[in-house]
Amino acid sequence: MDALVNKRIKQVLKGDKDAFAEIVDLYQHRLYQVCFRMLGNRHEAEDIAQEAFVRAYINIHTFDQKRKFSTWLYRIATNLCIDRIRKKKPDYYLDAEVRGTEGLDMYSQIATSDELPEEELMKLELQERIQYEISRLPDKYRSAIVLKYMEELSLQEISEILDLPLGTVKTRIHRGREALRKQLSRQPHI
């Protein structure tokens, strides 16, 4: 696979757009899925995943062919998703701690006020429920959890994609799991 991809990359570097179309075909579902899980919206996911491929095409000369192409591609996509999420946020930082409430940040406050009432929650299908719970995670936990459990990537790969030390990735996944545990225990299980 990597050999094939590197061959296509060389063709793209020579100006062959059809070779790039093949690369898009190989990775489109994975990239679209990450974007959808991060953004929770099909329209935005399509826009951002396409943008990620366009950026990859423009910057393909900067890709080091000794590395894994999918890691590089995921990195472009997750960065774009996180930018998009932050742009949508109002001008305060959700993960800034609220004064006098140790460990409690704006996110947890908003998350609780944003909670769907129980009867609404019961109406959600399992898949809707999963996406709903994922979307309530703070974005730093969300990206780690999505890459780990939905894309099924190794911790090492996740640390390269997010450009974070391995220990930080582990911490984020642990906290993400704990956050989901609290979210699920507060509300009825399906």
Added chain:
Amino acid sequence: MNACPERIVHFMHEYLDGEISREHELELKSHLQSCEACKAHMHELSDVVAFVKGAAHIEAPNDFSHSVIARLPKEKSHAGVSKWLRRHPVLAAAAMFLLLMSGALFTNFNDEQQFSFTKQENVVVEGETVIIPKGQVVKGDLVVRNGDVRIDGELDGNLTIINGSAYMASTANITGTSEEINEVFDWLWYNIKYGAQEVVSFFEKEEAK
């Protein structure tokens, strides 16, 4: 559960990451057997993993890759320019020459404020006026910059005056053309005209070879 060591929860996560050491695993297992709260915690975490892993795979829309290709930038503009330059090296050189020359011409026009003229025999100079005396015949072209010309005799050639004027006596006779250039535009036009003539004659010489 408050009494339980914090490391137990840490071990749970190590276990879920599949990175737990043997000692940690043994400690975790024996603790879970004796502590209901931690056992519940462990269960909930396992449920979280199962819950998230239950997410369906999502596929990109059918026309996704077409839309990506449509969004790719067209050939970069500087690539187009350099291609054009490679295809038309002579035109490119000519364009460059004209560009540099026009700059030089403008500065020349303003810099050359000094009086000067083509050296010819039989010509008399009074102050900044070039005089062809009565009865004299000057053979060849006469160019005068920043000065006037008075012609009492004959000029067998072209007369060009830049930033000046000509006074002709009734006896004056110019066999060639006569022109006065006083504006920047005229000056440019003059240079282009003569430049072109030189280029043409250069090519004619080349062809003659």
